[in-house]
Amino acid sequence: MEYSHEIIVPNDDLPFKMFIFEGSQGGYIRQKHWHRSIEIFAVFDGEMEFYLNDKRYPLHPGEFMLVNSNELHSIYAPKKNKTLVIQIPVATFERYYTDDGFIYFSHSSRIQDEEVMGLFEEMYHVYAEKKNGYEYKVQSLYYRLLYLLVSKYRKTDLDAEKIRANKKLNKLSTITDYMKQNYSKELSLESIARTFNYSPTYLSRMFRKYAQMSYKTYLDDLRLRHAYNDLMNTDLSIGMVAEKNGFAGSKAFARVFKEQYGVLPSEYRKKN
Template identity: 35%
Template sequence: MDFEHETINSNKDISVKFQYFEDNGSEISKHWHRSLEIIYLITGKLEVNINGVDYSLNENDIIVINTLEIHSTICKYGNTAVVLQVPYQFCENYIDNISTTKFICNPTITDEKKILSINDLKEILFSFYNIYNKKELGYILKINSLIFNLLFILVNKLSIKDKKFDTNKSDKYLSRLDLIIEHVENHYSEYITLNSAAHELYLSPEYFSRFFKKYIGTTFLKYLNNIRLEHAYIELVNTDTNIAQIIERNGFTNYKTFMKLFRAKYNCSPNEKRKQIRNNNN
């Protein structure tokens, strides 16, 4: 649940990370990784934010998250999805100029040729899922062929060259963000101010504030409250803990502030959200 650098480990038997998810409701805060990530939504809905741009995924939608793109997801009412993550080194071995190659694949695309290519990606992921589940003799050979076929489509049909999108340059700034986000994640339940966070990281408050807003796209206080809300949300929908206790142990000191922020983000009160999740699970 962290806005942090995420280390992607491949499945033990294949060169990528492939997972099937059944999600009853969750929120993954902003984070990044060097792997190329593809989310294919099978059922339900999913909200994805990539570099400050919101995308709403419905059943049978697919989205590609490029290496080092800052992204987050919200699943409000449950969904099922498959997620494929291809390590950067794997891409680097087979794709020329990968550091300045950006793949464009999301639900807003209307170009008919691109839609055909996106449908091909869906078929590949569906085949990937079936073959990997069965693990018949020689399945790794077939899986590898599907990986290369998927990358071939992305490179030839759904990519652009963009010098502004240079992952080698982005690494420097994201390494500094690691320190900031780690500090917030370790201390979000405590009393934190912009000044105290900047002091912990040996940065001036002014620089810290500008740097954070530039690369995260929001103020430090809004980000901190969002992290607190995410932790409170998980506790709310997965436990019977009293709401006042949830508020207190997730760093909020003002009941009214929490209720206002919660309603602004989830369009309901905490009690209403708890009932929604339970009704959907039933």
């Protein structure tokens, strides 16, 4: 599968998002996180590791991973890879929600088939070439994908704990959406708790129990993601990268970066 390294994020012309995985050059770590969209990672070359609720799922060429709405996951991609990411708004599947207003897709590799991988590849190429009428062609492939998801991968026998965790992470998503918009500003636990009418203790407990991480860890990782992009794609100094992304200073940025990548930001930039 041939890729350009251009990130493709259609908005007006398609009802979903499709782009090249940001960790395609390797040396990539993404800590635990969650989102409301259904997310699919399709690997065409190379390999990576997914962790869903602390369970390891290695991915190899020809395999893909379905990440459910509000499902905790992390990604480890140490080597170069060719991976396509598709994000589908969860509301797309509203007609297929369970009685609890929830939809869940299987992760089992036993039911993966070549047709789905073929759809991913064709969708990407048609969109990248943008020939006359490409929107209709891509959407026809997209609706075939939706059909396969609800007819072959959807699960209805959900346990109560999955449903409960989904509801709690939905509440947390309102808070983290606010944090994503304001990550470069001062965001103490106490200030966020006041904004959303929680006590700091209760909010801290919500993060630890349902996001399985501390509030500070989530905030550091959020800032680190943006700082990483600036580090690799701009000529900003390390201090400017830190300041732009909400870190207290270059030392605080370096500490968080080294915890994640094992080296200082300056060393990582030089190497890569």
